[in-house]
Amino acid sequence: FPSHDIDPPSNAINGGALALAGIGSFGIGQTWQNMMGGRAGSTTYYNTTGKLIFILVSVNNPYGSPALQLVVNGVNFGEVAGVGFSGAVRGTIWAPIPPGASYSVNFGGTITTWMELR
Numbered sequence: 717f718p719s720h721d722i723d724p725p726s727n728a729i730n731g732g733a734l735a736l737a738g739i740g741s742f743g744i745g746q747t748w749q750n751m752m753g754g755r756a757g758s759t760t761y762y763n764t765t766g767k768l769i770f771i772l773v774s775v776n777n778p779y780g781s782p783a784l785q786l787v788v789n790g791v792n793f794g795e796v797a798g799v800g801f802s803g804a805v806r807g808t809i810w811a812p813i814p815p816g817a818s819y820s821v822n823f824g825g826t827i828t829t830w831m832e833l834r
Contacts, residue, residue, distance in 0.1 A: 773810070
């Protein structure tokens with residue numbers, strides 16, 4: 717049988733290289749930063765770092781559910797809800813945020829932690 721060399725489309729090669737570069741650089745030169753003083757609930761932020769970042773947010777909601785919701789690029793990425801013995805909810809949510817993505821955190825109660833690996 718004759719052999720045939722088939723070249724993949726250049727955009728597949730370039731896209732794969734970009735994905736590997738993003739994975740390979742995650743965490744390199746990045747540090748955990750306390751964002752408590754610079755972030756507010758129900759406000760849209762954008763990852764303009766050019767790298768994948770990671771966020772971690774904790775809430776204490778003495779009023780019960782809903783306690784905490786994370787929205788990434790307009791999609792509900794996850795939420796913490798429920799009613800404890802006293803009706804209070806404490807919870808943490810974390811997620812990777814791709815370069816260029818929008819993100820916001822909606823919550824009831826008080827944010828106790830907002831850290832970002834950037």
